Amino acid sequence: MFVNGTPVIEIVLSNPLLSVKFPESxxxxAVIDTGYEGFAVVPQDIFKKLRLDELSQHKRALTLPTERLIESTGSYARIIIPELKTFRDGFVETTDGVDEIVLGTEFLEGFKLVLDYCTRSFEISSCW
Known part of the structure; x- marks a missing residue:
């Protein structure tokens, strides 16, 4: 589906190590952003609700479209796509100023994604 011209997908975020998920029900x-090369970036409050701040943390440098570097903190988590009955595990990061869940190209590996801006629709399916 598209929201205000932006492709989005319904997901559930999960921390399987501590049995926490967001949202709870x-x-x-989540925004699909093919310009973001990472797995996923989330707002800090969601990162804390998933208790990812209680796991081993890794720091990374993110390059913004303006070429400015910012530091992110992250850990590993699971993203579930209920519609496809599938999930992917990967590095979920957060940093100041993030106000939406963004899925990047690392998350999209293993999926076929068809964006149709004419009809404002998209299809996603697993490659496996």
Whole structure:
């Protein structure tokens, strides 16, 4: 689906090590951003709700479209796509100023994604 011209997908975030998920029930929309090369970036409050701040932390440098470098902190988590009954595990990071869940190209590996801006629709399916 598209929201205000931006492709989004319904997901559930999970920390399987501590048995925590976000949201606790239902799903949440995440932005598909093929310009972001990472797995996922989330707001700090969601990062804390998933208790990812209690796991081993890794620091990374993110390059913004303006070429400015910012530091992110992250850990590993799971992203579930209920519609496809599948999930992917990867590095979920956070940094100041993030106000939406963003899925990048590392998350999209293993999926076929068809964006149709004419009809404002997209299809996602697993390659496996």
């Amino acid at each position: 239902g799903s949440v929309l």
